[in-house]
Amino acid sequence: MSTATVHEHVDVPQPPQHGRPGGYLRRASILTGLVGGIGLALVVYWVGSLWLVPWGTTNAVTNLQVGADALWAATFAGWVIGFMAGIGAFAGPIRWALGRDLTHADAEYLAGRDQGKWRYWRYTTDHKVVGVQYLVMTLILFGVGGFLAMLIRTELGVTWAEVFSPDFYNSIIGTHGIVMIIAMIIAITGPLGNFVVPIMIGARDMAFPRLNALSFWLLFAAVPPLIASLFMGGIRDGWSVYQPLSAQAPTGGVGYQITIITFAISTGIASVNLITTTVKMRARGMTWNRVPVFAIGIIASSVMGLIWFPMFQYSQIMSLSDRMISTSFFNPLGGGSVWLYENLFWLLGHPEVYVIVVPATAALMEIVVVFMRKPLFSYKIAVAGFAGIVGISSIVWVHHMYMTGWAPSTNYPFMLSTEMISIPFGFLVLVLLGTIWRGKAWARLPMLAVYAVIWNKVVGGITGVYLSDTPVDQYMHGSMFVVAHFHFMLMGAGLFGAMAAISFWFPKMTARTFDERIGSIGFWTAFIGFQVTFFSMFVAGLQGQPRRVLQFDGAFNVSNWISTIGAYVIGIGMLIFLAAIIVSWRRGPAAPANPWGSKSLEWQVETPVPLENFPVLPVVTSDPYDYGVPDPYEVKEPAEAEDAKVGAP
Amino acid sequence: MSTTDDRPSADADGPEEPTNRPVPADHFREWVSRPYVRRIIVITVVLTLVIIPMAWLTLHFMNLSGAPASPIMSEIEKTMFVFTVVSAPLMAITLAILLYSIFGWGRVSGDKPPMQESPAIRGNRTATILWISVTSVLAFFLVVWGMIELATISAYSYGATPASDQPNSQKPLVVNVTGQQWVWTFEYPDYQGVTSATLVVPKDRPIYFNVTSKDVVHNFWAVEMGIKIDANPGAVTNTGVTPTKLGTFNIRCAELCGLHHAYMETSMKVVKPDEFDSWIREMGGRRTA
Ligand SMILES: [Cu+2]
Numbered sequence: 001m002s003t004a005t006v007h008e009h010v011d012v013p014q015p016p017q018h019g020r021p022g023g024y025l026r027r028a029s030i031l032t033g034l035v036g037g038i039g040l041a042l043v044v045y046w047v048g049s050l051w052l053v054p055w056g057t058t059n060a061v062t063n064l065q066v067g068a069d070a071l072w073a074a075t076f077a078g079w080v081i082g083f084m085a086g087i088g089a090f091a092g093p094i095r096w097a098l099g100r101d102l103t104h105a106d107a108e109y110l111a112g113r114d115q116g117k118w119r120y121w122r123y124t125t126d127h128k129v130v131g132v133q134y135l136v137m138t139l140i141l142f143g144v145g146g147f148l149a150m151l152i153r154t155e156l157g158v159t160w161a162e163v164f165s166p167d168f169y170n171s172i173i174g175t176h177g178i179v180m181i182i183a184m185i186i187a188i189t190g191p192l193g194n195f196v197v198p199i200m201i202g203a204r205d206m207a208f209p210r211l212n213a214l215s216f217w218l219l220f221a222a223v224p225p226l227i228a229s230l231f232m233g234g235i236r237d238g239w240s241v242y243q244p245l246s247a248q249a250p251t252g253g254v255g256y257q258i259t260i261i262t263f264a265i266s267t268g269i270a271s272v273n274l275i276t277t278t279v280k281m282r283a284r285g286m287t288w289n290r291v292p293v294f295a296i297g298i299i300a301s302s303v304m305g306l307i308w309f310p311m312f313q314y315s316q317i318m319s320l321s322d323r324m325i326s327t328s329f330f331n332p333l334g335g336g337s338v339w340l341y342e343n344l345f346w347l348l349g350h351p352e353v354y355v356i357v358v359p360a361t362a363a364l365m366e367i368v369v370v371f372m373r374k375p376l377f378s379y380k381i382a383v384a385g386f387a388g389i390v391g392i393s394s395i396v397w398v399h400h401m402y403m404t405g406w407a408p409s410t411n412y413p414f415m416l417s418t419e420m421i422s423i424p425f426g427f428l429v430l431v432l433l434g435t436i437w438r439g440k441a442w443a444r445l446p447m448l449a450v451y452a453v454i455w456n457k458v459v460g461g462i463t464g465v466y467l468s469d470t471p472v473d474q475y476m477h478g479s480m481f482v483v484a485h486f487h488f489m490l491m492g493a494g495l496f497g498a499m500a501a502i503s504f505w506f507p508k509m510t511a512r513t514f515d516e517r518i519g520s521i522g523f524w525t526a527f528i529g530f531q532v533t534f535f536s537m538f539v540a541g542l543q544g545q546p547r548r549v550l551q552f553d554g555a556f557n558v559s560n561w562i563s564t565i566g567a568y569v570i571g572i573g574m575l576i577f578l579a580a581i582i583v584s585w586r587r588g589p590a591a592p593a594n595p596w597g598s599k600s601l602e603w604q605v606e607t608p609v610p611l612e613n614f615p616v617l618p619v620v621t622s623d624p625y626d627y628g629v630p631d632p633y634e635v636k637e638p639a640e641a642e643d644a645k646v647g648a649p
Numbered sequence: 650m651s652t653t654d655d656r657p658s659a660d661a662d663g664p665e666e667p668t669n670r671p672v673p674a675d676h677f678r679e680w681v682s683r684p685y686v687r688r689i690i691v692i693t694v695v696l697t698l699v700i701i702p703m704a705w706l707t708l709h710f711m712n713l714s715g716a717p718a719s720p721i722m723s724e725i726e727k728t729m730f731v732f733t734v735v736s737a738p739l740m741a742i743t744l745a746i747l748l749y750s751i752f753g754w755g756r757v758s759g760d761k762p763p764m765q766e767s768p769a770i771r772g773n774r775t776a777t778i779l780w781i782s783v784t785s786v787l788a789f790f791l792v793v794w795g796m797i798e799l800a801t802i803s804a805y806s807y808g809a810t811p812a813s814d815q816p817n818s819q820k821p822l823v824v825n826v827t828g829q830q831w832v833w834t835f836e837y838p839d840y841q842g843v844t845s846a847t848l849v850v851p852k853d854r855p856i857y858f859n860v861t862s863k864d865v866v867h868n869f870w871a872v873e874m875g876i877k878i879d880a881n882p883g884a885v886t887n888t889g890v891t892p893t894k895l896g897t898f899n900i901r902c903a904e905l906c907g908l909h910h911a912y913m914e915t916s917m918k919v920v921k922p923d924e925f926d927s928w929i930r931e932m933g934g935r936r937t938a
Contacts, residue, residue: 014841065789085687124799126819164907166908166910166911167908170905170907170908170910191704236852236903236908237907238905238909240722242866242904242905244820244864244866244882245865245866245905245906246753246867248907298753315839318753332881332882332883332884333882333883336880337883338866338883338884339881339884370762373762373763373765373766373767374766374768374769374770375770375771376766376771377770377771377772377773378771378772378777381772381777400862401839402730403868403877403878403879403903404866404877404879404881404885405860405879405881405887408803411799412796412799415792415795415796415799416792416796419788419791419792419795420788420792422784422788423781423784423785423788424780426780426784427781428782429743430776430777430781433743433747434770434772434776435744435749436747437746437750437752437770437776438685438767438770439750439754439757439767439768440754440755440757440763440764440765440767441750441751441754441755441756441757442756442757442758442759442762443756443757443758450826451750451751454743454747455744455747457654458739458740458744459740462736462739462740465732465736465788465791466729466732468795469728469732469791469798470795470799471724471728471795471796471798471799471802472725472728472729472732474725474802474875474876474877475711475725475872475875475877477868477877478868478870478877478903478904482689484851503701539710542707542711543710543711543713543714544711544714544716544872544873544901545910546870546901546902547889547905548905548910548911549901549910549911550911551911551912552911553899553914555713555714557926559795574708595762596762597761597762613715627766627767627769628766628767628768628769628770629766629767629768629769630768631768631770632768633683633768
């Protein structure tokens, strides 16, 4: 890959500027955001409690005060809007509406030029800052979700008593579920999609830098309502918040809905941005067969998110409307349908698994080529695998509804489509195994992690094939077997894949060397704990333990004890891995620009990566997988064989 | 092993010097004759033989509580068995390649990127065609198997004669199942006024369930019978089973339904037909039809 990189400041001629630089956006930060958000929330609550509650009617089914739900939904919405206004998200559009645009100086200020660490606390448009912000947010969400997971396993391990009240237990399983889903959806696309992809394709930033900042801060604003709901009765209905159960939920339930509605907007914006960036901003010479496979995986994931997230969002808008203004989309007593909710929910609910697993798999491919010093086995098969998954993932959602009685005859075609998705999934495994084939592995943490993740992926994939079969699902649906299966996919493939990817790109993102010794101890401890926990959970499921229970038949005691011990081991491992991240980030030795000897563009720029990445945009002459020596087994004409022998080291 | 080099050399690992471009069949034969390919095949076969007993192990865990108690459950277990056996080679070959990569092709360590590069393999027609055709054939086999099984258990659910030697000419016993937070109620419309909190049914007679809910979505799961269907408010769903084993079995709610979801379970007693009749009399039931 040829990259003409000249590190000199280049003065770019500017178009005529409208208006003076400066103004509110130079004063906005997370602090003004908090002031705006809390301020507007208080105002809305005060005004609303004067007007909404006295007018509130009573919900016919649940006898709940509709007014209180509407009040809290408005208050949470006030928080989100106030926060976004306070942090300066609307400053650009308002100026534009007033006939003045951001000047070049403002754009550079927004990008965080010369602002040191403070730029991480602002509405900064630099894609690298947004990537780091996403990384920290991901770690915080995993911390919260992981802590709740420990509480769940504690309850399930203490088989002789209720540790928590059933209400609190139900709200921790619901909150654990949705926090982890959000964390997993952003875990790779957020930090690495934002930080790495633009550099990887030879761009100076994302296509829409301000939308990039918007997508992150919307995510940030979406989280507090979710946390607040824990203190307002909690999300007691699982992460799937099925109707009409969630209509009975305490007021905290609206926190979930505001969070999802906001998060869906954030995801949509981020997806559009990533897709547009990769389609339109690739360096000269980066034809579609030279785009790094990680960028393709991020596109595939973004396309699925973009198409299917709105379904989830609609389901929550309709739920909110059922709660607040007594519509009956999902309330059978008013002519609604619970199956409508289930369909809308699973239209995202299933593709979401691929939204998570596809970028994780693409990241593994980038890792394997570097550590095997081999080209990718087949770029075309990898892309065909991603395309197949994107296509088929949109027609499989009913396998979550085999047992709902909605339309039993559809079980046949959906069993077909669901089992067919294992074929493109197999393409991805083929590419990974083909790239490993006959390579001499450079045994570093990111590479060894790949072996672990492939194992998890295969276990998750095969148990998924069981569940895709309706007769087997008739036994397994709603049991712990399902829980173990999707943890193998989301955690085993997704989270462990993200850990591999973060340890790989850590030196570029933080300019520090990752402490592999501590990191490896953490990773392998967590991996062993993971196998113990979830294999034992498969057994509990086979024995017939339903999911989402806090007490159960004594027959399941042993497998639950083993799972709980395993879960504590995971917890310890994850804390050690987190310690490795924090210690390396604060005090690790400075990282060289290309510690892995990778040929991909992001490793050719200096570390720390300068603003706008490339002083002179690179020109690409091959794909980034140009490793390896001629294959000695490759059958050659005699003359060629002689050449190969001479050329081989 | 870390210094092993798979490039052909004087040692036995190398291929014979090729002199001209072989036809595809020769190419395949040459590929299979490579030492590492042979070893991986051996490891795969061994691992497959190790994994297949897992099929019995899964059934062992499923049967701990007395399953299978119906032909439907037997079919489900048969399907589980077949799926494990069919997936075993795929799991084995993946594991074999991973293990051979770590222990066979060797590793290098160190802080600097290794100077020695691996063979630049970009694609391999033989391996690709093999992989894609094997995974596709297996997937299609499982789909076809699943569809036949689904048709079979659906027929059993709706009163078809199970493939057992029991004569089965009676008309199905209808039971109306109602879920409500957090109890199950069983009503026998064939017998006036009989409702019960536990399900009591005669052996070897088809039972037909009308399932509904009074409040939220529940899921009626008769564990050892292998039947499961959502209990939805405002709708009736159906399932059915012919119990073929005497004993007391489990009914659990398999859909989160609020506060006491964990405790929403009851038992299902399968009794001899005459015991069932006397139970109905005890409950004060009279035949309505
Ligand atoms: Cu229930």
